[in-house]
Amino acid sequence: MNRLSDFMLPPARSTLAGEVDALFNFINVVSLILLIGITIAIIYFAIRYRRKSDDDTTPLITHNSKLEITWSVIPLILVMIVFGWGYSGYLTMTNAPDDAYEIRVIAKSWLWEFHYQDGQTSINELHVPENRPVKLIMSSDDVLHSFYVPDFRVKMDVIPNRYTSVWFEATGPGESVIYCAEYCGSAHSQMLADVIVHTQDDFDLWLEAGDAIDEDLTPVELGRQLVERQGCLACHSTDGSTLQGPTFLDIMGRERLLTDGTTVTIDENYLRQSILEPNTQVADGFPPIMPSYAGSLSDRQIDAIIEYLKTLD
Amino acid sequence: MATPEPTNTKKLQVRRYKPEENPKETYLTEETGLWAWMTTVDHKKIGLMYLGSITFFFLVAGILALILRTELLTPAQSFITADAYNQIFTLHGAIMVFFFLVPSVPAALGNFILPLQLGCKDVAFPRVNLLSYYIYVVGALFTLIAIFTGGVDTGWTFYTPYSATTGGNVMMMTFGVFILGFSSILTGLNFIVTIHRMRSPGLTWNRLSLFLWSLYATSIIQILATPVLAITLLLLTMERLLSIGIFDPALGGDPVLYQHFFWFYSHPAVYIMIVPGFGIVSEIISTFSRKHIFGYWAIALSSLAIAFIGFLVWGHHMFVAGQSSLANMVFSFLTFLVGIPTGIKIFNWLATMHRGSIDLKTPMLYIMAFLFLFSIGGFTGIMLGALSVDIHLHDTYYVVAHFHYVMMGGMVMAFLGGLHYWWPKMFGKMYNELWAKIACGLLFIGFNVTFLPQFVMGSLGMPRRYFNYLEQFQAYHQFSTIGAYIMGVAFVIMAIYLVHSLFKGKQASSNPWGSRALEWQAASPPSLHNYHHTPVIINGPYDYHKPMSEFQLGIADSHNGHDPHHQKDIETKSVEADK
Numbered sequence A: 001m002n003r004l005s006d007f008m009l010p011p012a013r014s015t016l017a018g019e020v021d022a023l024f025n026f027i028n029v030v031s032l033i034l035l036i037g038i039t040i041a042i043i044y045f046a047i048r049y050r051r052k053s054d055d056d057t058t059p060l061i062t063h064n065s066k067l068e069i070t071w072s073v074i075p076l077i078l079v080m081i082v083f084g085w086g087y088s089g090y091l092t093m094t095n096a097p098d099d100a101y102e103i104r105v106i107a108k109s110w111l112w113e114f115h116y117q118d119g120q121t122s123i124n125e126l127h128v129p130e131n132r133p134v135k136l137i138m139s140s141d142d143v144l145h146s147f148y149v150p151d152f153r154v155k156m157d158v159i160p161n162r163y164t165s166v167w168f169e170a171t172g173p174g175e176s177v178i179y180c181a182e183y184c185g186s187a188h189s190q191m192l193a194d195v196i197v198h199t200q201d202d203f204d205l206w207l208e209a210g211d212a213i214d215e216d217l218t219p220v221e222l223g224r225q226l227v228e229r230q231g232c233l234a235c236h237s238t239d240g241s242t243l244q245g246p247t248f249l250d251i252m253g254r255e256r257l258l259t260d261g262t263t264v265t266i267d268e269n270y271l272r273q274s275i276l277e278p279n280t281q282v283a284d285g286f287p288p289i290m291p292s293y294a295g296s297l298s299d300r301q302i303d304a305i306i307e308y309l310k311t312l313d
Numbered sequence B: 001m002a003t004p005e006p007t008n009t010k011k012l013q014v015r016r017y018k019p020e021e022n023p024k025e026t027y028l029t030e031e032t033g034l035w036a037w038m039t040t041v042d043h044k045k046i047g048l049m050y051l052g053s054i055t056f057f058f059l060v061a062g063i064l065a066l067i068l069r070t071e072l073l074t075p076a077q078s079f080i081t082a083d084a085y086n087q088i089f090t091l092h093g094a095i096m097v098f099f100f101l102v103p104s105v106p107a108a109l110g111n112f113i114l115p116l117q118l119g120c121k122d123v124a125f126p127r128v129n130l131l132s133y134y135i136y137v138v139g140a141l142f143t144l145i146a147i148f149t150g151g152v153d154t155g156w157t158f159y160t161p162y163s164a165t166t167g168g169n170v171m172m173m174t175f176g177v178f179i180l181g182f183s184s185i186l187t188g189l190n191f192i193v194t195i196h197r198m199r200s201p202g203l204t205w206n207r208l209s210l211f212l213w214s215l216y217a218t219s220i221i222q223i224l225a226t227p228v229l230a231i232t233l234l235l236l237t238m239e240r241l242l243s244i245g246i247f248d249p250a251l252g253g254d255p256v257l258y259q260h261f262f263w264f265y266s267h268p269a270v271y272i273m274i275v276p277g278f279g280i281v282s283e284i285i286s287t288f289s290r291k292h293i294f295g296y297w298a299i300a301l302s303s304l305a306i307a308f309i310g311f312l313v314w315g316h317h318m319f320v321a322g323q324s325s326l327a328n329m330v331f332s333f334l335t336f337l338v339g340i341p342t343g344i345k346i347f348n349w350l351a352t353m354h355r356g357s358i359d360l361k362t363p364m365l366y367i368m369a370f371l372f373l374f375s376i377g378g379f380t381g382i383m384l385g386a387l388s389v390d391i392h393l394h395d396t397y398y399v400v401a402h403f404h405y406v407m408m409g410g411m412v413m414a415f416l417g418g419l420h421y422w423w424p425k426m427f428g429k430m431y432n433e434l435w436a437k438i439a440c441g442l443l444f445i446g447f448n449v450t451f452l453p454q455f456v457m458g459s460l461g462m463p464r465r466y467f468n469y470l471e472q473f474q475a476y477h478q479f480s481t482i483g484a485y486i487m488g489v490a491f492v493i494m495a496i497y498l499v500h501s502l503f504k505g506k507q508a509s510s511n512p513w514g515s516r517a518l519e520w521q522a523a524s525p526p527s528l529h530n531y532h533h534t535p536v537i538i539n540g541p542y543d544y545h546k547p548m549s550e551f552q553l554g555i556a557d558s559h560n561g562h563d564p565h566h567q568k569d570i571e572t573k574s575v576e577a578d579k
Helices: A002-008 A017-048 A065-094 A200-209 A219-229 A268-276 A299-310 B034-038 B043-071 B082-118 B126-148 B170-197 B210-242 B255-289 B296-312 B314-318 B325-353 B362-385 B387-393 B397-427 B433-460 B471-504
Strands: A101-108 A111-115 A121-123 A125-129 A134-140 A145-149 A154-158 A164-168 A174-180 A193-198 A255-257 A263-265 B013-016 B553-555
Touching: A002 A017, A002 B433, A017 A065, A017 B325, A017 B362, A017 B387, A065 B325, A065 B362, A065 B387, A101 A125, A101 A145, A111 A125, A121 A125, A125 A200, A134 A145, A134 A154, A154 A164, A154 B387, A193 A200, A219 A299, A268 A299, B043 B082, B043 B126, B043 B397, B043 B471, B082 B126, B082 B170, B082 B210, B082 B255, B082 B397, B126 B170, B170 B210, B210 B255, B210 B296, B255 B296, B255 B314, B255 B325, B255 B362, B255 B397, B296 B325, B314 B325, B325 B362, B325 B387, B362 B387, B362 B397, B362 B433, B387 B433, B397 B433, B397 B471, B433 B471
Parallel strands: A101 A134, A125 A193
Antiparallel strands: A101 A111, A111 A121, A134 A164, A145 A154, A145 A174, A174 A193, A255 A263, B013 B553
16 A cells, blocks of 8 residues: 555645545555456456357346446445545645645746745745744736645645635655646746745744845846746746746847837847836747746846846846 | 127248358448448448447547556656646547447447447438438537547546636537437437337337346437536527636636536436447347256336436535535435346346356457456445545546546447357358467456556555646556556457458358347348348347247248248237237
């Protein structure tokens, strides 16, 4: 049984996982027993009752009420067990404890933004304390997304104009993947993030230190790290290839045709404008889908990103 | 004063009609030529036209699937872009569902077989039947135009608000599907009226074949559910063209409302796709076990039960969509209930094989594959119905594997079984049995190699509709792709021996499998009007304990001069005519 779940299930890293896994294993084992029974019956009958001659006659058996009732009632009992078990687990998963630590989650095509209670924000990295219930209050800025952490066994759709929530309690420090599980367009499969579980002390330290950006980094190095961490590379390549947005390669000083027909020369002001209000001056040939970074990047970080982009030629 | 008791039975003079062997004049040799085919109202020709069309769409969508699987050999981009990938998986799903699975058994095989099994010359409304075919063609044309004018990348579910905002030609595509729905409704209507009104003398409801029962149940769903899809797509069109806020939150609409509407059709549609398959399984199991079907009423009524409960489970597609806990509980409960009639069918089919005389011909092999694969589809459906487990598995490859086991392992296997079963009746030719068995075996292996790893991948957390994926899943994806190629080879072999049989195949006898069902009392292939006589039915289609002669009766026609030896007066109780 353990081997089966080790093979089929990701590591169990939240308090909710145990019950889900137990039911998963129960259904698998019962199904396997029934499936083997059915398969043996098919094969055995096909061999044992194989047609011997064209004149074979068969007994007239039209029905058997006792058998019909048996094979209706036994499966009914089995599925009712599964129903009750699944529903009770589901109730635990939907009712967050009152003392849960709340984090606000905003999904945008195609990144995850996390806002913490003390004003701290992070992008594509969710930081949570271990052994403490965490409740996420989620909404989307555009289309449907779905927040999915296999290691925690939690998933919830993220919907525009409505809050949905999900909660979990991580059982130990470490990192797990967050997927977007509701199809959301071109870069759906790149809408990944990490959940980083800290001890309570480390978590408090992280909240204080913020994004833990080393103040000693050069602007270019800081910019490079930010571009990677903030999800820019899901849509903008650094090697000249065209993804959902224009490439970063050799971007500075380039003439760019905009969707309104005008042309701009890309300079610091255009880049800053495109980060803070991305859909006011959209490059021709690209959809106006970039989320705004106003409020989630400081001036110093924007400067660093621009410095980094200048080096890409 | 004694008044005669009112009676709705009458005495019929019957005689035996043996089916004609090696017929010179068949529906294929009469009324030939392109124009005659295009304007035909013959249910058999329309059935073949549907068969040709769905084969074409199956080929197209199958090739798309191979492209997807090839791209997924590597975790990153290998030869198509993310946008192309998204369009291709949308088309694969939409074409397979709307243009292949929904019409496959009812419109293609059903059209051909239903009047033959009822002993009538055609369906009740032959012209409407032709109309429904052309509506299907027009719907298909709109879809093809949509593909070549921008494409569609929404997934076959057209979820809002994505479908309301994305580029491409979503409108044209939904319009195509909208039109297509009317084809489905008209076919369902035609079948219901035909089954009610055009049964041969003596063909009472308890002598109806289980294939007809399944088509009857399917037709009810088609008529009741398809209009909801039409309304939904119309609302979607209004939103996109006129900016009326219905589903798009930017306009004040509710995206989850769309999901309710969509699944209110599309879950019953799952049963439109699979229930006719159940009918084929019953026919083939009984014929190749040469034994009375076990639990006739249990199987017939469970089809109707599935049709009914199937309307009430749509919410299980939305367990993580923000539905209330109460709604989730109710939908989970009803989902488990629908599993019970499905289980009943499996057990009844197994009981039919018990103590039978089993002939392992190709159609029977397909049905044995069906029983195995569909059982897996059913068990994994139970897994997905369990609320807490579904939270983890929802929208992962586990779901992808589950519905492929139901739709391809179940429905397509049943369809192929039916195709091989009725092929001699349709074309009067036998195919090469050895090659047919090889193709069936390859298909079975290829299918499992493709989709078993997807259960594991999904449980491990691999989401569906992913163009790129994490490297830890690569081995499973590669396995899966190899399986898809094996299936491709199997279908190529099948195409070769089936086409070969049309030209070089042995002449088929009228009843090559020794079945007792009525369609086998017509010639192979049948004449233009099916029977030269009006069949009279005194036994059920699974009464293998009765001699063949009792299945070959028809109303005696004194002008033809009948053989007095076979003349037989039928007691009023044994032949109940409609009037």
